[in-house]
Amino acid sequence: MKNTLVILLLLIASTLQAQETYLMWNDVDTQRFGKETIFKTDNKPLEGAYKIAENSGAYTQATFKNGKMVGTKKDFDFTGKLEQEITFNENGQADGKSTSYYSNGKVYEDFMYKNGLKEGEWKTYTNKGVLQKIESYSSDLKNGKWVAHLKDSSTGTKLIETSYYKDNEATGKWNQKTEDGRLIWEKNYSDAKDYSKKEYFSNGKLKSEELYKDNKLDGICTYYSSAGIILSEKKYEASYLKNLVNFYANGTKKEVADSKDGHRHGPYQLYSEDGTLILEGQFTMGYKSGEWKSYTDDKMLKDMYTFEDSRKKGPAKTYNAAGKVESEGEYLNHVKTGLWKYYKLNGKVSKETEYKNGNVVSEKKYN
Numbered sequence: 001m002k003n004t005l006v007i008l009l010l011l012i013a014s015t016l017q018a019q020e021t022y023l024m025w026n027d028v029d030t031q032r033f034g035k036e037t038i039f040k041t042d043n044k045p046l047e048g049a050y051k052i053a054e055n056s057g058a059y060t061q062a063t064f065k066n067g068k069m070v071g072t073k074k075d076f077d078f079t080g081k082l083e084q085e086i087t088f089n090e091n092g093q094a095d096g097k098s099t100s101y102y103s104n105g106k107v108y109e110d111f112m113y114k115n116g117l118k119e120g121e122w123k124t125y126t127n128k129g130v131l132q133k134i135e136s137y138s139s140d141l142k143n144g145k146w147v148a149h150l151k152d153s154s155t156g157t158k159l160i161e162t163s164y165y166k167d168n169e170a171t172g173k174w175n176q177k178t179e180d181g182r183l184i185w186e187k188n189y190s191d192a193k194d195y196s197k198k199e200y201f202s203n204g205k206l207k208s209e210e211l212y213k214d215n216k217l218d219g220i221c222t223y224y225s226s227a228g229i230i231l232s233e234k235k236y237e238a239s240y241l242k243n244l245v246n247f248y249a250n251g252t253k254k255e256v257a258d259s260k261d262g263h264r265h266g267p268y269q270l271y272s273e274d275g276t277l278i279l280e281g282q283f284t285m286g287y288k289s290g291e292w293k294s295y296t297d298d299k300m301l302k303d304m305y306t307f308e309d310s311r312k313k314g315p316a317k318t319y320n321a322a323g324k325v326e327s328e329g330e331y332l333n334h335v336k337t338g339l340w341k342y343y344k345l346n347g348k349v350s351k352e353t354e355y356k357n358g359n360v361v362s363e364k365k366y367n
Contacts, residue, residue, distance in 0.1 A: 020049040020061075028052060035116055037092060038067040058083075068092030077103065089115070102127045114139075141168040150176075159184065170195070201226045214238070225249060248273045260285065272297060281307070296321075305331070320345060329355070 029040045039046045045067025053059040057078030063071045069092050075084040082101055089095035093116030100109045106129050112120040118137035126132050136144035142165035150159040158179045164172035169192035176184040182202070189195040193215045199207040205228050211219030216239035223232040229251050235243040240262055246254040252275045258266030263286035270279035276299060281292030288307035296302050300323045306314030312331035320326040324347055329340030335358030344350045354361040 020051050023050055023052045025052050025054055025060075035093070037069070039064060039069065040067055054078075065090070081105070086113075091115075112137075136165075141165075143167065211236075257283070333357075 023041060027041055028046070029043075031038045031040065046064035047066070049061075049063050051059055051061050058076060060073060060075050062069050062073040068090075069088045070090055071088060073084075073086050073088060074082060077083050081103055082105075084098070084100040086094055086098040087096040094113035095115060096113065098111050098113065099107055100111075102108050104127060106127055107125050108127075109122065109124050111122040112118070114120075117140035119139070120137065122133075122135040122137065123131060124133040124135075130149075132149050134145075134147045136142070136146060138144070144165065146163045146165065148161045148163075150161055151157065152159060159176055160179060161174075161176045163170065163174045170189050171192070172189060174187040174189070176186075178184065182204070183200050185197060185199045187195045187197045194213050197208075197210045197212065201207050203226060205226055206224050207226075208221065208223045210217060210221040213219070217236035218238060219236060221234045221236060222230060223234070225231050227249075229247070229249060231247055231249070233245045234241055241259040243256075243258050245256050248254050250273065252273060253271050254273075255271065256267070256269045257264055258268075260266070264283040265285055266283060268279075268281050268283055269277060272278050274297075276297060277295055278297075279292070279294045281288060282290045287310040289309070291304055291306055293304045294302045300321070301319050303316070303318045305312050305316045308314070311334040313333065314330060315328070316331055317328045318326045320343075322345060324345070325343055327340060327342045329336060330338050332338075336355040337357070338355060340353045340355060341349055342351045342353070349366050351363060351365040353363045
């Protein structure tokens with residue numbers, strides 16, 4: 001009888017000790033010291049088992065020792081459905097396998113901690129249970145192979161993206177492919193922020209080749225048509241375009257231009273599809289400046305205009321089919337000004353016209 005009473009008292013004490021205390025998160029003080037977290041209420045560390053609620057009805061079920069969360073912590077939504085389970089060690093650090101869930105009960109994420117640091121594979125799933133992403137960590141740093149299952153929003157094509165890390169920095173060969181193995185793009189890292197990148201058309205032809213330094217375009221980059229013809233060559237420095245050469249679909253040169261600080265700057269040439277120069281001039285920080293000349297298909301000078309800040313200002317000439325001056329005069333604020341002379345095919349003056357603000361002031365014709 002005496003032994004039975006002792007056992008009964010021990011069971012009662014054990015039950016009392018296991019009873020949960022109910023609190024609101026509003027009544028819990030959280031103190032953080034580096035990565036150490038202490039939970040208190042009424043300035044006393046939490047001790048034992050608790051259910052701690054949000055105003056919404058969502059709540060956390062956890063055990064505390066000297067104010068530190070230990071064992072398994074469970075988070076529930078306002079309907080009582082389990083949202084997450086995380087295991088903590090005696091030092092209050094997340095440690096071991098943990099899981100979070102969708103509202104339908106399917107696993108959202110499987111993940112691991114070791115002494116409070118991310119460790120091993122972290123797997124993410126869709127709400128239908130399909131694997132969506134695998135991440136890999138070592139001592140809280142990205143390490144190893146990462147795989148992400150994606151979908152192209154415009155075409156609906158399912159994609160697989162593979163990347164690699166070493167001590168939190170990108171490394172090795174990255175790529176993105178369709179589920180049936182067609183290559184979309186690939187990167188090859190020579191350093192954490194330096195890499196080359198190639199993109200491909202759906203027919204497998206190379207679409208572009210780019211060079212990056214410090215995660216910025218740097219070097220000569222080439223762009224192609226789906227038939228494999230070079231359409232453009234661009235030279236970059238620290239993401240700024242320095243020079244470009246564009247080509248027609250038949251492979252002949254179309255235009256050549258220099259740039260500075262993101263603006264066209266320096267010589268410019270435009271060519272016809274058969275390779276004949278049809279326009280040349282100069283840019284100054286994005287604006288046309290100085291003499292600009294255009295040519296006919298048979299390489300004859302067609303006209304010459306002078307520009308300042310992309311507006312015609314200064315001497316101008318047009319030429320006839322024989323290559324002789326057809327008219328000459330000056331522009332001011334993009335309109336004709338002063339005396340303009342117009343010539344016949346034989347080179348003689350046909351008329352002289354005086355302009356002011358683009359309007360004719362007087363005109364004299366010659367036989």
